[in-house]
Amino acid sequence: MSDRLARLSGRLREQGYRVTGARRAILQELVSSSGHVSADELAALVNRRAPRVGRMTVYRTLELLQQLGLVRPIYLGSGAAHYVLLEDGHHHHLVCARCDAVVEFDDCLMQELEQRLGERYNFRVQGHLLEVVGLCESCREQEPA
């Protein structure tokens, strides 16, 4: 359950960052919403439980998590960035190119690819985000063309 929470805050601590109340609250919501949240949406969620945590802290914490490779921003519809947790270093979903519906999937054929890439480009791979893009069923029905 808060396995994941513990793992995430562990990562912060071991990299020399403080595990503050605000950060814990943010991680908490990020894990329990385990979906695609914008910074503002996340701030609103956090505020319900920890009203003293401001929007700015959410932005800054997301940036930190991103630098640590724990989170990735994606673009979903409107101008705001949405964030996904890289659970165990990876995340996968299908996105409808038209209505931005999202379907999560778990298949992962990529451990091997990651390793090869890391070696070839001298890159320490932390994880990956794979978006498969296309049209969902209902968008396809609307326009059979």
Place this chain on the structure above:
Amino acid sequence: MSDRLARLSGRLREQGYRVTGARRAILQELVSSSGHVSADELAALVNRRAPRVGRMTVYRTLELLQQLGLVRPIYLGSGAAHYVLLEDGHHHHLVCARCDAVVEFDDCLMQELEQRLGERYNFRVQGHLLEVVGLCESCREQEPA
């Protein structure tokens, strides 16, 4: 060379969209910059050759291309979305989580995965975007921790 250009504008036409001068100019720059451009950067590039094309048209064209599955927005560092062409339906790169350096790579083990996914989730797959995230060589040197 403008193979790709022809292919892209073909896609527009066959979906019932007009291939206007502005759109041609935008596709042109998108292909020749074949990298990661923000909407504003792209508008600037387009303006050098076609000064009468406004920034708004670039935004709207990018949205259209996105809906057709020809382009994908990604977040790279600062607030603005960057766009990548889904050449032949796919794009791959490594992104440094710290400095946002980008390394392109071509490996693609995913045709099979795509097909399976399309069937399972009843999704018409148009392409995919795979980001492998980690630390680049120089960021790793800065902090050997």
Place this chain on the structure above:
DNA sequence: CTCTGTGCAAAGGATTTGCACTACG
């Protein structure tokens, strides 16, 4: 106790919208 992290407010950008005008097909 010290220094990292936080909150606020305001600035700075990016994106979206409404409407009159142009030009592709």
Place this chain on the structure above:
DNA sequence: CGTAGTGCAAATCCTTTGCACAGAG
């Protein structure tokens, strides 16, 4: 010609920054 596409300017929304204060280690 008719309609999809365009350009402009303004409005809106998202993100970043600077600085004084609070709290984790």
